[in-house]
Amino acid sequence: MAEGQEEVKLLGAGYSPFVFRVKWALKLKGIQYEYIEQDVINKSSLLLHYNPVHKKVPVLIHGGKPIAESVVIIEYLDETWKHNPILPVDPYQRAMARFWVKFIEEKLAEVIRRALLAEGEQQEKEVMQARDALKILDGELKDKKFFGGDTIGFVDIVLGGISVWLGVIEEAACFKVSDPIEFPRLKKWMDGISELSIIKEAVPPRDTLVLHFQKLRQYGLAKAAKK
Template sequence: MEGQEVKLLGARFSIFAHRVEWVLKLKGIEYEVVEEDLTNKSPLLLNYNPIYKKVPVLLHHGNAIAESLVIIEYIDDTWKQNPIFPQDPYERATVRFWSKFVEEKVTDVIRRAMFLEGEQQEEEVKQAQDALLVLEGELMKGKKKFFGGDMIGVLDIVLGWITIWLGAVEEAACFKVLDPCKYPCIGKWMERFVELPVIKANSPPKDQLVPFFQKFRELGLALAAKK
C-alpha cells in the first residue's frame, strides 16, 4: 500500500545505520536502503532530518524517525515479531540505561579519541577501557551468552559495532582500546555476535573500513588545525 513502504536513509560505513539494518533483518521486515553521501547530503536527508542532518532516518507511513536508538525502539514497538526490547517495564528501563551508557561512555568517547593525539587521546582511550570493564562485569554476573540472555537484545545491537568497526578505528587512529585478554567475557561475546547470520551478512569488511576511517581522521584533524 502506498506510503507504507519502509525506507532507510543510511550510509555504507555508518555504525548507526547498520544497527537499524540489523534490527530490520532480525524482524524480517522488507525495506529499501537509500545510500547517502555524507559529504554532499541530499535534499531528501535534509528534508527528513533538518535538525541533525545525519543518518540514519527511517521512513514509514510517510513519517520520518531519526536517531538510531529511537528508530530501533520504534521498530520493536511497530513489528512485534522477534522482540529486541524486554517486555517487563523494569527490564526495558534497565536496557535503556545501559544503552545510554554505551553511547556516552564508549561510542562517543572512542569517536572523540579518533580525532585526538598524545595525552588527550590517551585519556579518552582510558575512559573507554574503564567503561568496557563495567560492561565486562555485567556479562560476568549472569554468565550470559549475550547481554539479552540466550538471544541478542537491544544492548547487543547498540554495542555490536565494536566487533568490526572498533578494530578498524584502532588501526586508523593508532590506539588500542580492547584487549581480549583483559575483557574475556566481551571477547567471547564478540565471537558469538559476529557469527550470527544476520550480523555476518550485513556488516562491512574491515579492509574497507580502515582506509575509510584513515581519511575520516585526516579530514577531522585538518579541520581542527584550521580553527
C-alpha cells in the same frame, strides 16, 4: 493499511556502525525495506529534508514519516512491529536495557568518536575512558550468552555495531583500547555475534572501512586545526 504495512525506507551509509544497528533490528524483525545509500560529506537534499536537525544517517522513513537516531529507531521498530521483541517486556528489565544503551552511547560510542578525532594526550585520555567502559560492560555481561539473556536484545544490537567497528577505528587512528584477554566475557560475546549472518552480510570489507575512517580522521583533524 495497518501502520506496520506502510513502506519502509532506510537512508544509510555502509561504513556507519549506527546504520548497522538499524539494519540488524530490521533483519531481526523480518521487515522488508528499501535501502538508500547516502554520501554524508556531500549531503543529499533527501537527507537534509528528512533529518534537518542532525543531517546524519541512519534515518528510517516509515509511511513517509522520518525517524532519526539509531536507538530511537530501534525502539520505534519494536513498538510498531511487536513480533520478535528486541526490548524485554518487564518494565524493570526494559529500564535496565535503556540504562545500558545510554551508557554505551555516552561512555563508549561518543568516547571512541572523540578518540578517532584526537591525538597525543587527549587521545590517550579518551582511550582510558573507553577501556573503563568496556571493563564495566564485561562485568555486566557476567556469564550470559547475550546482554539480553539467551536471545539478542537492545543492548547487544547497540554494542554490537561498535564492537565490530572498534578494531577498524583503532587501526585507522593508531590507538588500542582493548586487549581481548582483559575482557574475557566480552570476547566470548563478540565471538558469538561475529558468527551471525548479519555481520557477514552488512559489514563492508575491513580494508575499505579502515581507509574510510583514516580519511574521516584526517578530515576531522584538519577541520579542528583551522578553528
